[in-house]
Amino acid sequence: MEQIDKVLPKYGENIVVGVIFKKHFEWYVAPKNLWKMDYKKLYAVWEAAYKKSGRTQAQLEKDIGTYEQFCDKRWGIEVLDGFTASHFLAHLFKCRYSSDELRLLRMVAHDDKKIDYEASMFIDFDSNTMYSQFPRPENFENFVPIGWRGEHRSFMSLIPDDKRY
Numbered sequence: 001m002e003q004i005d006k007v008l009p010k011y012g013e014n015i016v017v018g019v020i021f022k023k024h025f026e027w028y029v030a031p032k033n034l035w036k037m038d039y040k041k042l043y044a045v046w047e048a049a050y051k052k053s054g055r056t057q058a059q060l061e062k063d064i065g066t067y068e069q070f071c072d073k074r075w076g077i078e079v080l081d082g083f084t085a086s087h088f089l090a091h092l093f094k095c096r097y098s099s100d101e102l103r104l105l106r107m108v109a110h111d112d113k114k115i116d117y118e119a120s121m122f123i124d125f126d127s128n129t130m131y132s133q134f135p136r137p138e139n140f141e142n143f144v145p146i147g148w149r150g151e152h153r154s155f156m157s158l159i160p161d162d163k164r165y
Contacts (some may be wrong), residue, residue: 002075003028008105015101015120015134018159020083023126025163027097027119028089035081035121036143037130037150065161081145085125085155095150103165117165122155131155 007014008028015032036042050060061110064070071077075091077084081131106117119136128148133155141150156164 003091003094004157007031011116011127016097018119018122018163019085019089020124020126021082021089024090025101025160027163027165028092028095029097030092030095032120032134032138034074034088034092035080035123036140037123037148038143038145039067039071039074039078041069041143046048079145081148082125082128099165106165113140114123119156119159122158124158127165 009016013031013099013104014029015035017028017030017035019028019148024139033042046060046064047057050056065073074080075087077088080088098105102117106114109117118133120132121140124130128145130141130144130150132138132146132150132152138150139152143151144150
């Protein structure tokens, strides 16, 4: 199984995400576009943007690929939910961070880089909820699966005390 390598947080690129899956909490740092949960919705946004700007479906497919190619960038996972989470998280195994690691990295980071270590999202696969505090206009909450609740709000109070950093 192809796993992506561990990366450092970088504002707007590699984001910090808290995850609860099967009553277990972990922090992950991975490219932000992997966390847009419903790729059908995301691809539809790309299609609408291309159409609105006068570009063709062929141009879209040349730039970001067909829908199938687009999903292949996330190991064929179209919708990230409780049914696909274990497959998805297995690919991110090397991307896990402890709260102690994040705390230390943020502490030694230059002042202008501390924002890189702010948690961007919290996904609770056990309760079908996703919270984003990533600055707009990213709108991660618009890409939650059907039947999920997605909100743009602060979520650190929802993180278990021993996992906060």
